[in-house]
Amino acid sequence: MQVVPPALDRLIENLSRLPGIGRKTATRLALNILRRPAAQAIELAASLTALHSAIQLCSCCFTFSESDPCAICADPKRNGEIVCVVEQPGDLMAVEKTGSYRGHYHILHGVLSPLDGIGPEEIKVRELLARVASGAVREVLIATSSTVPGEATASYLIDRLQGAPILLTRLACGIPMGMDIKYADKHTLAKAIEGRATAR
Amino acid sequence: MQVVPPALDRLIENLSRLPGIGRKTATRLALNILRRPAAQAIELAASLTALHSAIQLCSCCFTFSESDPCAICADPKRNGEIVCVVEQPGDLMAVEKTGSYRGHYHILHGVLSPLDGIGPEEIKVRELLARVASGAVREVLIATSSTVPGEATASYLIDRLQGAPILLTRLACGIPMGMDIKYADKHTLAKAIEGRATAR
Structure with missing residues (x-):
C-alpha cells in the first residue's frame, strides 16, 4: 500500500x-x-x-561569486599581495567573519586525498602556483584544516612553494579561546607549547 | 563586504x-x-x-493524499469499522509501518493547546464526531502521543465520545521492546505495572 x-x-x-x-x-x-x-x-x-x-567561480581566487572577479578580488582596499589558501568557499566565509584578514584568497576546492583519487591536478594547485609565479604575491598564508588530509595538503603546498621568493605562513595552532587547559587534548596542548609566543 | x-x-x-x-x-x-x-x-x-x-487532504480521514479518498480509505480489504485517531499524517505512516493495523484512520492535524489558541474547532474533532455519529464506526482507537498535549487531547476525545455506542480504546503504555527494566523511567514502569496482562 x-x-x-x-x-x-x-x-x-x-x-x-x-x-x-x-x-x-x-x-x-x-x-x-x-x-x-x-x-x-x-x-x-x-x-x-x-x-x-x-553563481560562478571567480577566475582569480575561485570562490563562489555572482561577479567575476569576485567582490574581494575587485576591492581596491584589500591587499592582493597576501593570499590566504583555504579548502572551500565556506572556509573563506569563516575567515571573513573574523574581520581580521584584509588580503585576498585562493580556494583549492578540495584537499589531497590519494585514496579517493584526488591529486594536485584535481584541486586548484596549478592555479595557485601560477598566481605566485606571476610575482604579484608577497605572502601565502596556508589555512587548510587541521585534519590529516588538510595537513597533507599544507605539506604538499609548502613543498611546492619552497623555492618561491615569498613569505610562507600557516595559521597558528593552539588552545581555543575560552578553553580550560585541563580539557585540551594532548596534541593541541603540545602544539600550543611548541608554538608559544613571548608574553610582552 | x-x-x-x-x-x-x-x-x-x-x-x-x-x-x-x-x-x-x-x-x-x-x-x-x-x-x-x-x-x-x-x-x-x-x-x-x-x-x-x-497533494490534498483525503475528505474522509484527512491524511495527505494525491487521490480522494486516499488509498487506505478506498481499499476494500481494510476494515472501515475501526478508526485510529492520530495527530498528524506522519503518525499514520508510523502506524502503517508496523503492518499490524488494518483499519482506517482519522488525522486530527494537531493537538489541543489552549495556550496557543488551539481548541477543538482548530483540529478535526467535529469531523471525527460526525464519522462516529454516522454509525459506520464500531471502534475508535485513540493513538495521540503520550505527551501532555497528546494526553489532554485523548481525554477530551474520550469525554466527547463517552455516550457513543462504540468501543473506545487507547494504545497500550508500557516498557519499550528491548528495554532493560532498570533503565525505564518510573512513570513508564508504573504504567506497565498498572496495565499488566495475564501471561499465557
Whole structure:
C-alpha cells in the first residue's frame, strides 16, 4: 500500500540526498513544508533553481561569486599581495567573519586525498602556483584544516612553494579561546607549547 | 563586504526557515548543493514546486493524499469499522509501518493547546464526531502521543465520545521492546505495572 503520496515521497527522496539528512529527517522536513503555505515551498524552489545559474567561480581566487572577479578580488582596499589558501568557499566565509584578514584568497576546492583519487591536478594547485609565479604575491598564508588530509595538503603546498621568493605562513595552532587547559587534548596542548609566543 | 553571493544567501535564508535547521546547517547544505550538479538542485526544486499542487487532504480521514479518498480509505480489504485517531499524517505512516493495523484512520492535524489558541474547532474533532455519529464506526482507537498535549487531547476525545455506542480504546503504555527494566523511567514502569496482562 502506498501510504506516502508519490509527490511527497519524491521530495523526501531528494531531501535525503543532502549531507547529514537521513530519510527520517527528510520526512520530517517534507511534512513540515507541506503543512506550511505553498508560497514558501515555491520560494525555496525558486532559490534552488536560480542558484547554479547565478553563481560562478571567480577566475582569480575561485570562490563562489555572482561577479567575476569576485567582490574581494575587485576591492581596491584589500591587499592582493597576501593570499590566504583555504579548502572551500565556506572556509573563506569563516575567515571573513573574523574581520581580521584584509588580503585576498585562493580556494583549492578540495584537499589531497590519494585514496579517493584526488591529486594536485584535481584541486586548484596549478592555479595557485601560477598566481605566485606571476610575482604579484608577497605572502601565502596556508589555512587548510587541521585534519590529516588538510595537513597533507599544507605539506604538499609548502613543498611546492619552497623555492618561491615569498613569505610562507600557516595559521597558528593552539588552545581555543575560552578553553580550560585541563580539557585540551594532548596534541593541541603540545602544539600550543611548541608554538608559544613571548608574553610582552 | 558581501562575502556570500546574494543567490546563495537567498537559499541559505530559505533553508534556515525549515525546522531544526539553523543558519550554520543551512549554509552547509547550500554550499553542498552548489558543489553538486545543477540538475540535482533543479530536481529538488521541481519536487518542491509540485508538492502542494499534487497533494490534498483525503475528505474522509484527512491524511495527505494525491487521490480522494486516499488509498487506505478506498481499499476494500481494510476494515472501515475501526478508526485510529492520530495527530498528524506522519503518525499514520508510523502506524502503517508496523503492518499490524488494518483499519482506517482519522488525522486530527494537531493537538489541543489552549495556550496557543488551539481548541477543538482548530483540529478535526467535529469531523471525527460526525464519522462516529454516522454509525459506520464500531471502534475508535485513540493513538495521540503520550505527551501532555497528546494526553489532554485523548481525554477530551474520550469525554466527547463517552455516550457513543462504540468501543473506545487507547494504545497500550508500557516498557519499550528491548528495554532493560532498570533503565525505564518510573512513570513508564508504573504504567506497565498498572496495565499488566495475564501471561499465557
